[in-house]
Amino acid sequence: MKVTQLDIRPRPPETEDKLAIWPFWATKMRTSSSQAEGAIREFQVGTLEFVGEDGVLTGVKCCQVDEKRKPIAGSEFIIKADLAFIAIGFRGPFNDGVVKELDGKLTLNTDRRGSTNVVANDRDYKTSVDKLWSAGDVRRGQSLVVWAIREGRQAARAIDEALMGASVLPR
Ligand SMILES: Cc1cc2nc3c(=O)[nH]c(=O)nc-3n(C[C@H](O)[C@H](O)[C@H](O)COP(=O)(O)OP(=O)(O)OC[C@H]3O[C@@H](n4cnc5c(N)ncnc54)[C@H](O)[C@@H]3O)c2cc1C
Incomplete structure (x- = not known):
């Protein structure tokens, strides 16, 4: 089994620049024990669509993104996948009600x-x-x-x- 973690943000630096980032959370490359077990991490990648056959997931279509998180033309690629988790945090209040x-x-x-x-x-x-x-x-x-x-x-x-x-x- 292979796990690939996609991140739309650029790869963070190995050490934080506290002065550049203050008062926000100092960004630096952090690796959890689960990631250290062997997850592949891709940065500056946007997800475009799920790819499937007969309603079954077979891959995720991705692309490289620029510093404004906009897709870079011609950079599309497909990662084979049979399971995809969307873990992008809170997107906003529900639109109903x-x-x-x-x-x-x-x-x-x-x-x-x-x-x-x-x-x-x-x-x-x-x-x-x-x-x-x-x-x-x-x-x-x-x-x-x-x-x-x-x-x-x-x-x-x-x-x-x-x-x-x-x-x-x-x-
Ligand atoms: C998983 C998770 C973990 C979190 N952990 C923390 C934490 O550790 N520390 C922290 O400080 N904050 C945490 N938060 C954030 C915190 O819970 C929210 O910021 C806070 O609850 C917001 O309060 P609120 O009153 O604005 O909205 P809510 O708490 O969402 O309350 C809105 C209420 O309105 C009701 N409602 C919606 N529509 C209608 C309607 N049409 N009629 C009547 N009622 C309606 C809903 O049922 C709900 O009870 C967490 C949030 C989540 C989702």
Whole structure:
């Protein structure tokens, strides 16, 4: 059995440049014990499509990507595969529910990130739809629970102010 791990990002440096990366997580080549067991790692590779026969996976069509993660023409190749795992993290809130329900009726502005983050600022948390507020992951994208709590509290106050003219809730 062979395992190939594809990464759309460039191969990280062997040692981190802490000054260049601060305040973000210092990027460097890290190898887990599972990867050390023999996984093949490919960097700057985009996945284009699954390839199959009679509904059964036989490969993954890939290509090299440039620094903007755009496919490089003519660089396509196929990796034979009988199993593919997609492990790309959180892509955005589900597109059903209120976002879908409003589609075509009222203009609910969403942003580029996953196209379903519901746009609002972090002062009044108002969306483009009257009496609809957004806070937490659905506003800022996948994040941490401390942000969700903070935004939830601030949004509650903003909603109270908007509905009652003033709020007794703490800032
Ligand atoms: C696997 C995983 C691990 C994580 N680990 C951590 C961690 O270790 N530490 C950390 O800080 N953060 C972690 N997070 C992130 C954290 O869970 C989120 O940032 C946080 O829960 C966001 O809170 P929220 O209230 O914005 O959204 P959510 O917690 O997603 O709450 C949204 C709620 O709205 C409900 N809902 C959706 N649509 C409707 C509707 N139409 N009507 C009524 N209700 C609706 C949903 O059922 C849900 O209960 C993790 C997230 C995941 C997915």
